[in-house]
Amino acid sequence: MYRRMEEAIPIPRVGATLSCNYELPDWGQAYKAIDGNTNGLWEDGSVAHTCIAPGDKWLKIDLDPNYSNFFINNIRIYDRIGYGVRLVNTEVQILNAENAIIASKKITDADVGDNPQAVVDFGFDYVSGGTSVQLFKAGDSVLPAGDGVWSLIHELAYKLSNELAYQLAYQLAYKVANQVAYKLSNKLAYQLAYKVAHQLAYKLAYKLAYKVAHQLAYKLAHQLAYT
Numbered sequence: 317m318y319r320r321m322e323e324a325i326p327i328p329r330v331g332a333t334l335s336c337n338y339e340l341p342d343w344g345q346a347y348k349a350i351d352g353n354t355n356g357l358w359e360d361g362s363v364a365h366t367c368i369a370p371g372d373k374w375l376k377i378d379l380d381p382n383y384s385n386f387f388i389n390n391i392r393i394y395d396r397i398g399y400g401v402r403l404v405n406t407e408v409q410i411l412n413a414e415n416a417i418i419a420s421k422k423i424t425d426a427d428v429g430d431n432p433q434a435v436v437d438f439g440f441d442y443v444s445g446g447t448s449v450q451l452f453k454a455g456d457s458v459l460p461a462g463d464g465v466w467s468l469i470h471e472l473a474y475k476l477s478n479e480l481a482y483q484l485a486y487q488l489a490y491k492v493a494n495q496v497a498y499k500l501s502n503k504l505a506y507q508l509a510y511k512v513a514h515q516l517a518y519k520l521a522y523k524l525a526y527k528v529a530h531q532l533a534y535k536l537a538h539q540l541a542y543t
Contacts, residue, residue, distance in 0.1 A: 324389070325383075327379050327383045328383070330378050330380050331377070331378035332346040332349045332377050332378070333346055333375070333378075334364065334365075334374070335366055335367075335371070335372065335373050336366055336367035336369065336373070337367060338366065338367055339367055339369075343361070343365065344363060344364055345364065346364050346375065347364075348361075348362050349375055356434045357396075357397055358396055358397075365396075372452070372453065372454050372455065373453045373455070374450055374452040374453070375450065375451045376449075377448060379447055381447065384447065387442035387443060387444050388419075388440055388446045389439065389440055389441070389442045389443075390437060390438065390440065391437070391438045391449055392435065392436070392437050392438075393408070393436045393437075393438070394434065394435055395428075396434060397434045398434075399434075400436075403423045403428055404424060404425055404427075404428060405423065405424075405455070406423045406451050407451070407452045408422075408423065408438050408449070408450075408451060409449065409450040409451075409452055410448075410450075411446065411449070411450055412445045412446060415448075418445060418446060419441075419443040421438050423436065
């Protein structure tokens with residue numbers, strides 16, 4: 317998003333809001349639309365996503381008010397890779413401080429095309445007074461016909477597999493850590509036991525040697541006394 321003075325300057329984004337949150341926790345939060353990470357792979361965790369429930373959907377991005385005297389002449393969208401079809405018929409809207417639409421363009425099949433990077437640019441005729449940008453899609457569901465249930469199943473299955481993988485990895489790490497700790501404790505216990513045994517053996521050997529030496533000395537002295 318840009319506004320014009322002498323040159324094109326990216327406008328800082330200060331907030332993001334979704335019409336509804338994605339059904340799976342910790343996935344698709346609004347802030348991911350403005351976190352600076354343009355990676356469009358869902359599994360890498362930097363894609364904003366509305367809920368899948370029926371109804372109108374929108375993503376609103378608030379612009380830094382310190383740039384309110386600039387003109388917006390371009391909006392760039394980094395979409396989720398492989399799902400550009402979902403952007404079709406979405407309106408790219410520029411809103412003023414009263415949330416009124418002052419400029420709008422609709423995304424078409426031609427805009428999405430076969431772009432593997434899912435980057436879409438929209439030129440505007442130097443719109444003034446814009447304080448936020450909104451992607452708005454009217455409709456029954458975020459999923460287009462033919463995508464619907466299978467896409468939802470795919471995403472839920474993917475999330476479930478991630479959750480299971482996390483649990484398995486956690487259990488494995490716990491098991492390994494437990495074994496390492498056990499071996500370490502065994503090693504320490506062995507070392508401590510060895511030291512204790514060594515000390516006890518030394519004391520016992522000393523006492524035994526002292527007793528034997530004492531007896532031998534007594535016998536020798538006795539023999540000397542009677543010869």
